Amino acid sequence: MKSESVSGAGVLRCVRQRTDRDLGDCVRVLAEVHEHDGYPVNWPDFPGAWLTPPSLIASWVAELDGRMAGHIGLSQSAAGDAAPGLWSARAGVRIDATVVVNRLFVAPWARGHGIGALLMAQAVTEAQDRGLHPVLDVVASDTAAAGLYERLGWQLLGRVEQQWSPEQKVAVRCYAAAT
Numbered sequence: 267m268k269s270e271s272v273s274g275a276g277v278l279r280c281v282r283q284r285t286d287r288d289l290g291d292c293v294r295v296l297a298e299v300h301e302h303d304g305y306p307v308n309w310p311d312f313p314g315a316w317l318t319p320p321s322l323i324a325s326w327v328a329e330l331d332g333r334m335a336g337h338i339g340l341s342q343s344a345a346g347d348a349a350p351g352l353w354s355a356r357a358g359v360r361i362d363a364t365v366v367v368n369r370l371f372v373a374p375w376a377r378g379h380g381i382g383a384l385l386m387a388q389a390v391t392e393a394q395d396r397g398l399h400p401v402l403d404v405v406a407s408d409t410a411a412a413g414l415y416e417r418l419g420w421q422l423l424g425r426v427e428q429q430w431s432p433e434q435k436v437a438v439r440c441y442a443a444a445t
Contacts, residue, residue: 277331277379281388284325284337289314291334292327299371307405307436317369319344323396325369326388328381335376338385339369340392340400349401349440352423356442357399364442365398370411382414390443399442406437419444 284292293313299305310316317325321341328336343350343361350364357363367389372381393400404411406425416422423440430436 278329279335279379279381279384280329281326281384282329284327288327288334289317292317292337295334295337295373296371298373298375302374303408303410305371305405305408305411308430308434319368321366323365324392326385328372328376328385330376330379330381333376334373335379336372336381336385337369338367338389340389341366341368346428347401347403348426348428348438349403349423349442352426352440353399353401353442356423359399363397363399364401365393365396367393367400367402370402383418386414386418393443399445401440401442403438403440406439412439412441415441 296313296317300309306316317337317339319341321344323340323342325337325339327334343364343366347366350361350366353364354361367386370382370385390400401423402415404415420441420443423442425437425439428436428438
């Protein structure tokens with residue numbers, strides 16, 4: 267199990283692989299994020315299953331002073347992911363040379379402690395260790411998330427409209443990690 271601990275200003279931050287025992291706490295934090303920020307846009311019928319999609323390669327949680335503070339996943343490209351296609355076309359590689367960073371959230375109470383950046387660094391390191399290029403899609407209205415990705419040096423690949431259901435069309439921004 268990989269773990270990274272960073273101490274600063276009296277706060278202990280830890281990023282580690284997610285276990286099945288973490289899912290309840292992850293769902294609780296996800297519910298707080300959904301209530302506070304509206305992420306995910308559509309609350310899943312089965313949030314635990316949403317956090318463990320079949321395409322999942324790996325996932326991590328962050329703790330802040332021993333409390334569950336955030337989550338991130340790394341998945342194979344799935345239908346509906348726009349960023350892998352944009353990156354593969356731009357880089358001249360196959361879509362399977364990419365991996366999708368997803369299910370990133372940080373508890374509202376834990377923001378401002380670098381949790382999102384730590385989780386992103388973990389996912390990027392894992393992707394690179396696997397010889398894959400990390401990409402992601404984010405709802406265009408989620409300016410806080412887009413701001414984080416841009417501060418971390420991620421490149422905007424483009425904006426696309428996605429039809430999430432017959433009644434719901436959503437604009438997403440597609441990003442790739444810096445090369």
